[in-house]
Amino acid sequence: MQKVLGIAGWSGSGKTTLIGALLPLLAARGLTVSVIKHSHHDIELDVAGKDSQRHRASGAHEVMVVSPYRFGLFAETPQALTLEQQLSRLAAVDLVLLEGQKTLPVPRIEVHRSACAKPWLYPDDPFVIALASDCAAETDLPQLPLDDHAAIADFIANWLKDSA
Template sequence: MQKVLGIAGWSGSGKTTLVEALLPRLAARGLRVSVIKHSHHDIEPDTPGKDSWRHRQAGAAEVMLLSPHRVSVVAELAQELSLEQQLARLQPVDLVLLEGQKWLPVPKLEVHRPAVGKPLLCADDARVLAVASDTLLDIALPQLALNDHDAIADFIVRWLEEGK
Protein backbone atom coordinates (compact mmCIF):
# COMPACT_ATOMS: atom_id res chain seq x y z
CA MET A 1 0.00 0.00 0.00
CA GLN A 2 1.20 3.51 -0.77
CA LYS A 3 2.26 5.82 2.07
CA VAL A 4 -0.86 7.56 3.35
CA LEU A 5 -1.30 10.50 5.71
CA GLY A 6 -4.70 11.69 6.80
CA ILE A 7 -5.30 15.43 7.06
CA ALA A 8 -8.09 15.17 9.60
CA GLY A 9 -10.28 17.69 11.33
CA TRP A 10 -13.79 18.96 11.64
CA SER A 11 -15.51 20.90 8.88
CA GLY A 12 -14.31 24.50 8.85
CA SER A 13 -10.98 23.74 10.50
CA GLY A 14 -8.89 24.57 7.42
CA LYS A 15 -8.02 21.16 5.95
CA THR A 16 -8.43 22.20 2.30
CA THR A 17 -6.45 25.41 2.78
CA LEU A 18 -3.65 23.47 4.45
CA VAL A 19 -3.53 20.77 1.75
CA GLU A 20 -3.46 23.47 -0.93
CA ALA A 21 -0.51 25.16 0.81
CA LEU A 22 1.36 21.88 1.39
CA LEU A 23 1.21 20.53 -2.16
CA PRO A 24 3.69 22.97 -3.77
CA ARG A 25 5.98 22.76 -0.73
CA LEU A 26 6.08 18.96 -0.84
CA ALA A 27 6.63 19.04 -4.61
CA ALA A 28 9.53 21.46 -4.08
CA ARG A 29 11.04 18.85 -1.75
CA GLY A 30 10.91 16.31 -4.60
CA LEU A 31 7.76 14.43 -3.60
CA ARG A 32 4.98 13.31 -5.90
CA VAL A 33 1.76 13.66 -3.91
CA SER A 34 -1.82 12.70 -4.67
CA VAL A 35 -4.92 13.74 -2.73
CA ILE A 36 -8.10 11.86 -2.00
CA LYS A 37 -10.78 14.34 -0.93
CA HIS A 38 -13.83 12.89 0.80
CA SER A 39 -17.26 14.48 0.77
CA HIS A 40 -20.24 13.51 2.90
CA HIS A 41 -22.49 14.90 0.18
CA ASP A 42 -23.30 13.52 -3.25
CA ILE A 43 -20.96 14.95 -5.85
CA GLU A 44 -21.46 15.83 -9.50
CA PRO A 45 -17.99 16.37 -10.96
CA ASP A 46 -19.30 16.16 -14.50
CA THR A 47 -21.07 18.91 -16.42
CA PRO A 48 -24.76 18.25 -17.11
CA GLY A 49 -25.44 18.05 -20.83
CA LYS A 50 -21.85 17.16 -21.84
CA ASP A 51 -21.18 13.86 -23.60
CA SER A 52 -19.60 12.15 -20.58
CA TRP A 53 -22.52 13.21 -18.34
CA ARG A 54 -25.00 11.96 -20.95
CA HIS A 55 -23.19 8.59 -21.10
CA ARG A 56 -23.50 8.22 -17.31
CA GLN A 57 -27.16 9.21 -17.42
CA ALA A 58 -27.69 6.58 -20.11
CA GLY A 59 -26.36 3.86 -17.80
CA ALA A 60 -22.57 3.65 -18.07
CA ALA A 61 -21.02 2.26 -14.88
CA GLU A 62 -17.91 4.36 -15.47
CA VAL A 63 -17.03 7.12 -17.90
CA MET A 64 -13.41 8.07 -18.55
CA LEU A 65 -12.75 11.49 -20.00
CA LEU A 66 -9.27 11.59 -21.51
CA SER A 67 -7.13 14.32 -23.03
CA PRO A 68 -3.41 14.44 -23.82
CA HIS A 69 -2.83 16.08 -20.41
CA ARG A 70 -5.23 14.56 -17.89
CA VAL A 71 -7.82 11.91 -17.20
CA SER A 72 -11.01 11.94 -15.20
CA VAL A 73 -13.12 8.93 -14.28
CA VAL A 74 -16.64 9.25 -12.99
CA ALA A 75 -18.07 6.02 -11.62
CA GLU A 76 -21.39 5.04 -10.14
CA LEU A 77 -20.89 3.12 -6.88
CA ALA A 78 -23.05 0.58 -5.11
CA GLN A 79 -21.14 1.39 -1.92
CA GLU A 80 -18.30 3.65 -0.82
CA LEU A 81 -14.83 2.43 -1.76
CA SER A 82 -12.50 1.03 0.89
CA LEU A 83 -9.14 2.73 1.33
CA GLU A 84 -7.46 -0.09 -0.58
CA GLN A 85 -9.89 0.37 -3.48
CA GLN A 86 -9.33 4.15 -3.45
CA LEU A 87 -5.55 3.73 -3.55
CA ALA A 88 -5.76 1.12 -6.32
CA ARG A 89 -7.30 3.76 -8.59
CA LEU A 90 -4.31 6.09 -8.19
CA GLN A 91 -0.94 6.06 -9.87
CA PRO A 92 1.97 5.24 -7.54
CA VAL A 93 3.28 8.34 -5.75
CA ASP A 94 5.47 9.13 -2.74
CA LEU A 95 2.53 10.16 -0.57
CA VAL A 96 -1.26 10.17 -0.65
CA LEU A 97 -2.96 12.79 1.49
CA LEU A 98 -6.46 11.87 2.63
CA GLU A 99 -8.51 14.97 3.27
CA GLY A 100 -11.36 13.88 5.48
CA GLN A 101 -12.15 10.24 6.22
CA LYS A 102 -10.99 10.92 9.77
CA TRP A 103 -12.33 7.54 10.91
CA LEU A 104 -9.86 5.54 8.80
CA PRO A 105 -7.06 3.73 10.69
CA VAL A 106 -4.16 5.68 9.13
CA PRO A 107 -1.56 8.06 10.54
CA LYS A 108 -2.99 11.56 10.71
CA LEU A 109 -2.10 15.20 11.04
CA GLU A 110 -4.99 16.83 12.87
CA VAL A 111 -6.11 20.31 11.88
CA HIS A 112 -7.78 21.96 14.86
CA ARG A 113 -9.29 25.40 15.43
CA PRO A 114 -10.88 25.84 18.86
CA ALA A 115 -13.19 28.49 17.32
CA VAL A 116 -14.96 25.69 15.38
CA GLY A 117 -16.23 24.42 18.74
CA LYS A 118 -15.42 20.75 18.20
CA PRO A 119 -13.28 18.44 20.35
CA LEU A 120 -9.76 17.38 19.49
CA LEU A 121 -9.68 14.15 17.48
CA CYS A 122 -6.37 13.15 19.08
CA ALA A 123 -8.17 12.63 22.41
CA ASP A 124 -9.76 9.48 20.96
CA ASP A 125 -7.38 8.59 18.09
CA ALA A 126 -3.87 7.33 18.87
CA ARG A 127 -3.02 7.54 15.15
CA VAL A 128 -2.80 11.34 15.27
CA LEU A 129 0.92 12.17 14.93
CA ALA A 130 0.69 15.92 15.53
CA VAL A 131 -1.82 18.75 15.68
CA ALA A 132 -1.71 21.88 13.51
CA SER A 133 -3.66 24.65 15.22
CA ASP A 134 -4.05 28.40 15.32
CA THR A 135 -3.89 28.23 19.14
CA LEU A 136 -1.41 26.73 21.60
CA LEU A 137 -3.05 23.61 23.03
CA ASP A 138 -2.53 21.68 26.26
CA ILE A 139 -1.66 18.32 24.68
CA ALA A 140 1.33 15.97 24.74
CA LEU A 141 1.54 15.57 20.94
CA PRO A 142 3.78 17.73 18.76
CA GLN A 143 2.05 20.98 17.82
CA LEU A 144 2.55 22.92 14.62
CA ALA A 145 1.41 26.44 13.86
CA LEU A 146 -1.41 26.06 11.36
CA ASN A 147 -0.10 28.89 9.17
CA ASP A 148 3.55 27.73 9.23
CA HIS A 149 3.20 25.66 6.08
CA ASP A 150 6.97 25.15 5.68
CA ALA A 151 7.26 23.66 9.19
CA ILE A 152 4.29 21.36 8.52
CA ALA A 153 5.83 20.24 5.20
CA ASP A 154 9.14 19.61 7.03
CA PHE A 155 7.28 17.52 9.63
CA ILE A 156 5.68 15.41 6.89
CA VAL A 157 9.01 14.90 5.09
CA ARG A 158 10.70 13.81 8.36
CA TRP A 159 7.82 11.40 9.02
CA LEU A 160 8.23 9.92 5.55
CA GLU A 161 11.99 9.59 5.98
CA GLU A 162 11.56 7.85 9.35
CA GLY A 163 9.29 5.35 7.63
CA LYS A 164 6.68 5.23 10.38
Template sequence: MPTVLGVCGYSGSGKTTLLEALLPALAARGVAVSVIKHSHHDIELDTSGKDSFRHRRAGAREVMVVSPHRFGLFAETERELTLDEQIARLAPCDLVLLEGQKTLPLAKLEVYRPALGKPALHDVDPDVIAVACDAPLRAGVPVLDLNDAEAVADFIAGWLSGAARA
Protein backbone atom coordinates (compact mmCIF):
# COMPACT_ATOMS: atom_id res chain seq x y z
CA MET A 1 0.00 0.00 0.00
CA PRO A 2 1.55 3.34 -1.01
CA THR A 3 1.72 6.30 1.33
CA VAL A 4 -1.00 8.86 0.68
CA LEU A 5 -0.66 12.61 1.08
CA GLY A 6 -3.61 14.87 0.51
CA VAL A 7 -3.03 18.17 -1.26
CA CYS A 8 -5.86 20.37 -0.07
CA GLY A 9 -6.96 23.94 -0.45
CA TYR A 10 -9.75 26.01 -1.86
CA SER A 11 -10.41 26.39 -5.58
CA GLY A 12 -7.93 28.83 -7.09
CA SER A 13 -5.27 28.27 -4.44
CA GLY A 14 -2.83 26.63 -6.87
CA LYS A 15 -3.07 22.94 -6.02
CA THR A 16 -2.80 21.76 -9.63
CA THR A 17 0.02 24.18 -10.44
CA LEU A 18 1.96 23.00 -7.40
CA LEU A 19 1.39 19.35 -8.33
CA GLU A 20 2.69 20.01 -11.86
CA ALA A 21 5.91 21.36 -10.37
CA LEU A 22 6.17 18.70 -7.65
CA LEU A 23 5.85 15.65 -9.90
CA PRO A 24 9.15 16.08 -11.77
CA ALA A 25 10.87 17.27 -8.57
CA LEU A 26 9.77 14.14 -6.70
CA ALA A 27 10.65 11.90 -9.67
CA ALA A 28 14.17 13.41 -9.65
CA ARG A 29 14.40 12.28 -6.00
CA GLY A 30 13.50 8.72 -7.02
CA VAL A 31 9.91 8.86 -5.75
CA ALA A 32 7.34 7.07 -7.93
CA VAL A 33 4.17 9.17 -7.64
CA SER A 34 0.59 8.69 -8.76
CA VAL A 35 -2.15 11.31 -8.47
CA ILE A 36 -5.83 10.88 -7.72
CA LYS A 37 -7.89 13.95 -8.61
CA HIS A 38 -11.32 14.07 -7.03
CA SER A 39 -14.26 15.95 -8.49
CA HIS A 40 -17.59 16.71 -6.87
CA HIS A 41 -19.18 16.85 -10.32
CA ASP A 42 -20.14 14.10 -12.75
CA ILE A 43 -17.31 13.76 -15.23
CA GLU A 44 -17.40 12.53 -18.80
CA LEU A 45 -13.95 11.40 -19.91
CA ASP A 46 -15.01 9.60 -23.04
CA THR A 47 -16.07 11.29 -26.28
CA SER A 48 -19.51 10.83 -27.79
CA GLY A 49 -19.37 8.80 -30.99
CA LYS A 50 -16.09 7.02 -30.21
CA ASP A 51 -16.15 3.22 -30.09
CA SER A 52 -15.30 3.17 -26.39
CA PHE A 53 -18.18 5.57 -25.65
CA ARG A 54 -20.55 3.42 -27.68
CA HIS A 55 -19.42 0.22 -25.89
CA ARG A 56 -19.93 1.83 -22.48
CA ARG A 57 -23.34 3.22 -23.43
CA ALA A 58 -24.31 -0.23 -24.71
CA GLY A 59 -23.73 -1.69 -21.25
CA ALA A 60 -20.07 -2.60 -20.77
CA ARG A 61 -19.13 -2.16 -17.09
CA GLU A 62 -15.59 -1.21 -18.06
CA VAL A 63 -13.95 -0.24 -21.34
CA MET A 64 -10.18 -0.06 -21.67
CA VAL A 65 -8.62 1.94 -24.48
CA VAL A 66 -5.02 0.95 -25.19
CA SER A 67 -2.33 2.49 -27.38
CA PRO A 68 1.43 2.01 -27.57
CA HIS A 69 1.86 5.04 -25.27
CA ARG A 70 -0.92 4.93 -22.66
CA PHE A 71 -4.19 3.39 -21.68
CA GLY A 72 -7.40 4.62 -20.19
CA LEU A 73 -10.07 2.73 -18.31
CA PHE A 74 -13.64 3.98 -18.35
CA ALA A 75 -15.84 2.39 -15.73
CA GLU A 76 -19.38 2.92 -14.56
CA THR A 77 -19.88 2.84 -10.80
CA GLU A 78 -22.99 2.53 -8.68
CA ARG A 79 -21.35 4.59 -5.92
CA GLU A 80 -18.23 6.63 -5.37
CA LEU A 81 -15.17 4.45 -4.82
CA THR A 82 -13.58 4.51 -1.38
CA LEU A 83 -10.00 5.72 -1.17
CA ASP A 84 -8.79 2.13 -0.74
CA GLU A 85 -10.71 1.11 -3.87
CA GLN A 86 -9.22 4.03 -5.80
CA ILE A 87 -5.69 3.14 -4.71
CA ALA A 88 -6.23 -0.55 -5.55
CA ARG A 89 -6.76 0.45 -9.21
CA LEU A 90 -3.37 2.18 -9.42
CA ALA A 91 -0.09 0.58 -10.41
CA PRO A 92 2.39 0.19 -7.55
CA CYS A 93 4.05 3.45 -6.51
CA ASP A 94 5.74 5.05 -3.51
CA LEU A 95 3.36 7.95 -3.00
CA VAL A 96 -0.19 8.85 -3.98
CA LEU A 97 -0.93 12.55 -4.02
CA LEU A 98 -4.63 13.07 -3.51
CA GLU A 99 -6.03 16.34 -4.87
CA GLY A 100 -9.39 16.98 -3.30
CA GLN A 101 -11.27 14.92 -0.72
CA LYS A 102 -9.96 17.34 1.93
CA THR A 103 -12.22 15.94 4.67
CA LEU A 104 -10.59 12.50 4.69
CA PRO A 105 -8.59 11.73 7.85
CA LEU A 106 -5.11 11.51 6.34
CA ALA A 107 -1.93 13.58 6.24
CA LYS A 108 -2.36 16.72 4.16
CA LEU A 109 -0.32 19.52 2.64
CA GLU A 110 -2.46 22.65 2.54
CA VAL A 111 -2.06 25.06 -0.36
CA TYR A 112 -3.07 28.41 1.09
CA ARG A 113 -3.30 31.87 -0.43
CA PRO A 114 -4.45 34.48 2.12
CA ALA A 115 -5.44 36.80 -0.76
CA LEU A 116 -8.33 34.44 -1.63
CA GLY A 117 -10.02 35.46 1.62
CA LYS A 118 -10.84 31.87 2.55
CA PRO A 119 -10.25 30.44 6.04
CA ALA A 120 -7.07 28.45 6.63
CA LEU A 121 -7.64 24.71 6.84
CA HIS A 122 -4.60 24.15 9.08
CA ASP A 123 -6.39 26.08 11.85
CA VAL A 124 -9.15 23.46 12.05
CA ASP A 125 -7.73 20.26 10.52
CA PRO A 126 -5.24 18.39 12.73
CA ASP A 127 -4.21 16.24 9.72
CA VAL A 128 -2.49 19.19 7.97
CA ILE A 129 1.24 18.51 8.34
CA ALA A 130 2.48 21.59 6.44
CA VAL A 131 1.24 24.64 4.54
CA ALA A 132 2.52 25.83 1.18
CA CYS A 133 1.79 29.55 1.15
CA ASP A 134 2.60 32.56 -1.03
CA ALA A 135 2.79 35.04 1.87
CA PRO A 136 4.35 35.19 5.34
CA LEU A 137 2.30 33.02 7.68
CA ARG A 138 2.44 31.86 11.27
CA ALA A 139 1.08 28.38 11.78
CA GLY A 140 1.53 25.46 14.13
CA VAL A 141 2.99 23.38 11.28
CA PRO A 142 5.88 24.01 8.88
CA VAL A 143 5.20 26.78 6.35
CA LEU A 144 6.73 26.25 2.91
CA ASP A 145 7.12 28.70 0.05
CA LEU A 146 4.39 27.87 -2.44
CA ASN A 147 6.61 29.20 -5.23
CA ASP A 148 9.56 26.92 -4.34
CA ALA A 149 8.56 23.47 -5.55
CA GLU A 150 12.04 22.10 -4.80
CA ALA A 151 11.69 23.02 -1.11
CA VAL A 152 8.19 21.53 -1.00
CA ALA A 153 9.51 18.36 -2.68
CA ASP A 154 12.32 18.19 -0.12
CA PHE A 155 9.76 18.42 2.69
CA ILE A 156 7.58 15.70 1.14
CA ALA A 157 10.56 13.40 0.50
CA GLY A 158 11.67 13.82 4.13
CA TRP A 159 8.16 13.23 5.41
CA LEU A 160 7.81 10.21 3.13
CA SER A 161 11.00 8.61 4.42
CA GLY A 162 9.70 9.10 7.98
CA ALA A 163 6.28 7.71 7.04
CA ALA A 164 7.91 4.63 5.50
CA ARG A 165 9.61 3.89 8.83
CA ALA A 166 6.39 4.28 10.83
Protein backbone atom coordinates (compact mmCIF):
# COMPACT_ATOMS: atom_id res chain seq x y z
CA MET A 1 0.00 0.00 0.00
CA GLN A 2 1.21 3.52 -0.75
CA LYS A 3 2.28 5.84 2.06
CA VAL A 4 -0.80 7.67 3.29
CA LEU A 5 -1.03 10.67 5.60
CA GLY A 6 -4.33 12.12 6.71
CA ILE A 7 -4.99 15.82 7.05
CA ALA A 8 -7.93 15.91 9.43
CA GLY A 9 -9.91 18.55 11.26
CA TRP A 10 -13.30 20.10 11.59
CA SER A 11 -14.98 21.88 8.69
CA GLY A 12 -13.54 25.38 8.32
CA SER A 13 -10.26 24.53 10.05
CA GLY A 14 -8.19 25.10 6.90
CA LYS A 15 -7.48 21.59 5.61
CA THR A 16 -7.94 22.45 1.93
CA THR A 17 -5.94 25.67 2.22
CA LEU A 18 -3.13 23.84 3.99
CA ILE A 19 -2.98 21.06 1.41
CA GLY A 20 -2.96 23.62 -1.40
CA ALA A 21 0.02 25.34 0.23
CA LEU A 22 1.85 22.08 0.96
CA LEU A 23 1.67 20.55 -2.53
CA PRO A 24 4.19 22.87 -4.23
CA LEU A 25 6.47 22.74 -1.18
CA LEU A 26 6.48 18.94 -1.16
CA ALA A 27 7.04 18.89 -4.93
CA ALA A 28 10.01 21.22 -4.45
CA ARG A 29 11.43 18.60 -2.07
CA GLY A 30 11.22 16.06 -4.91
CA LEU A 31 8.10 14.27 -3.70
CA THR A 32 5.21 13.18 -5.87
CA VAL A 33 1.94 13.60 -4.00
CA SER A 34 -1.66 12.75 -4.78
CA VAL A 35 -4.71 13.85 -2.80
CA ILE A 36 -7.93 12.04 -1.99
CA LYS A 37 -10.61 14.53 -0.92
CA HIS A 38 -13.57 13.09 0.95
CA SER A 39 -17.07 14.53 0.87
CA HIS A 40 -19.97 13.53 3.08
CA HIS A 41 -22.34 14.71 0.34
CA ASP A 42 -23.24 13.32 -3.06
CA ILE A 43 -21.07 14.94 -5.70
CA GLU A 44 -21.67 15.46 -9.38
CA LEU A 45 -18.41 15.66 -11.28
CA ASP A 46 -19.83 15.40 -14.76
CA VAL A 47 -21.76 18.03 -16.71
CA ALA A 48 -25.42 17.40 -17.50
CA GLY A 49 -26.03 16.99 -21.23
CA LYS A 50 -22.41 16.15 -22.10
CA ASP A 51 -21.74 12.85 -23.87
CA SER A 52 -19.95 11.39 -20.84
CA GLN A 53 -22.92 12.13 -18.58
CA ARG A 54 -25.32 10.69 -21.14
CA HIS A 55 -23.25 7.48 -21.32
CA ARG A 56 -23.36 7.16 -17.52
CA ALA A 57 -27.09 7.83 -17.46
CA SER A 58 -27.54 5.15 -20.13
CA GLY A 59 -25.89 2.54 -17.94
CA ALA A 60 -22.15 2.57 -18.63
CA HIS A 61 -20.27 1.05 -15.69
CA GLU A 62 -17.48 3.61 -16.07
CA VAL A 63 -16.85 6.47 -18.48
CA MET A 64 -13.38 7.88 -19.08
CA VAL A 65 -12.96 11.29 -20.69
CA VAL A 66 -9.54 11.80 -22.24
CA SER A 67 -7.82 14.89 -23.64
CA PRO A 68 -4.19 15.60 -24.49
CA TYR A 69 -3.84 17.27 -21.05
CA ARG A 70 -5.79 15.19 -18.52
CA PHE A 71 -8.37 12.50 -18.08
CA GLY A 72 -11.32 11.93 -15.82
CA LEU A 73 -12.95 8.68 -14.83
CA PHE A 74 -16.60 8.68 -13.80
CA ALA A 75 -17.98 5.64 -12.04
CA GLU A 76 -21.09 4.89 -10.06
CA THR A 77 -20.46 2.95 -6.87
CA PRO A 78 -22.98 0.84 -4.97
CA GLN A 79 -21.23 1.76 -1.71
CA ALA A 80 -18.39 3.90 -0.44
CA LEU A 81 -14.96 2.80 -1.61
CA THR A 82 -12.56 1.41 0.95
CA LEU A 83 -9.20 3.11 1.30
CA GLU A 84 -7.59 0.22 -0.58
CA GLN A 85 -10.06 0.67 -3.45
CA GLN A 86 -9.41 4.42 -3.51
CA LEU A 87 -5.66 3.94 -3.58
CA SER A 88 -5.88 1.29 -6.31
CA ARG A 89 -7.30 3.96 -8.65
CA LEU A 90 -4.25 6.19 -8.24
CA ALA A 91 -0.86 6.00 -9.90
CA ALA A 92 2.05 5.18 -7.61
CA VAL A 93 3.42 8.26 -5.84
CA ASP A 94 5.61 8.99 -2.83
CA LEU A 95 2.68 10.10 -0.68
CA VAL A 96 -1.11 10.24 -0.75
CA LEU A 97 -2.70 12.92 1.40
CA LEU A 98 -6.21 12.16 2.63
CA GLU A 99 -8.34 15.21 3.28
CA GLY A 100 -10.98 14.14 5.76
CA GLN A 101 -11.80 10.47 6.30
CA LYS A 102 -10.71 11.03 9.89
CA THR A 103 -12.05 7.67 11.07
CA LEU A 104 -9.63 5.63 8.94
CA PRO A 105 -6.72 4.03 10.81
CA VAL A 106 -3.94 6.04 9.16
CA PRO A 107 -1.42 8.50 10.62
CA ARG A 108 -2.70 12.05 10.40
CA ILE A 109 -1.95 15.66 11.13
CA GLU A 110 -4.76 17.40 12.95
CA VAL A 111 -5.58 20.86 11.61
CA HIS A 112 -7.11 23.00 14.34
CA ARG A 113 -8.22 26.63 14.16
CA SER A 114 -9.28 28.33 17.39
CA ALA A 115 -11.91 30.42 15.57
CA CYS A 116 -13.83 27.24 14.75
CA ALA A 117 -14.49 26.74 18.47
CA LYS A 118 -14.42 22.95 18.05
CA PRO A 119 -12.71 20.46 20.36
CA TRP A 120 -9.35 18.93 19.53
CA LEU A 121 -9.41 15.51 17.89
CA TYR A 122 -6.08 14.25 19.25
CA PRO A 123 -7.17 13.32 22.79
CA ASP A 124 -9.49 10.63 21.39
CA ASP A 125 -7.59 9.84 18.19
CA PRO A 126 -4.51 7.64 18.53
CA PHE A 127 -3.62 8.18 14.85
CA VAL A 128 -2.83 11.90 15.22
CA ILE A 129 0.95 12.27 14.92
CA ALA A 130 1.18 16.08 14.95
CA LEU A 131 -0.90 19.22 15.30
CA ALA A 132 -1.02 22.14 12.89
CA SER A 133 -2.79 24.95 14.69
CA ASP A 134 -3.03 28.65 15.43
CA CYS A 135 -2.99 27.91 19.18
CA ALA A 136 -1.10 25.68 21.59
CA ALA A 137 -2.37 22.39 22.99
CA GLU A 138 -1.44 20.49 26.13
CA THR A 139 0.24 17.48 24.55
CA ASP A 140 3.61 15.97 23.79
CA LEU A 141 2.68 15.66 20.10
CA PRO A 142 4.69 17.85 17.72
CA GLN A 143 2.97 21.23 17.30
CA LEU A 144 3.39 23.17 14.08
CA PRO A 145 2.17 26.71 13.42
CA LEU A 146 -0.74 26.46 10.98
CA ASP A 147 0.63 29.32 8.87
CA ASP A 148 4.20 27.93 8.72
CA HIS A 149 3.70 25.79 5.64
CA ALA A 150 7.43 25.17 5.18
CA ALA A 151 7.71 23.72 8.72
CA ILE A 152 4.73 21.46 8.07
CA ALA A 153 6.20 20.34 4.73
CA ASP A 154 9.52 19.62 6.49
CA PHE A 155 7.69 17.59 9.14
CA ILE A 156 5.91 15.56 6.44
CA ALA A 157 9.09 14.99 4.43
CA ASN A 158 10.94 13.84 7.56
CA TRP A 159 8.02 11.62 8.64
CA LEU A 160 7.96 10.07 5.18
CA LYS A 161 11.73 9.43 5.27
CA ASP A 162 11.58 8.02 8.82
CA SER A 163 8.65 5.72 8.04
CA ALA A 164 10.23 4.28 4.90
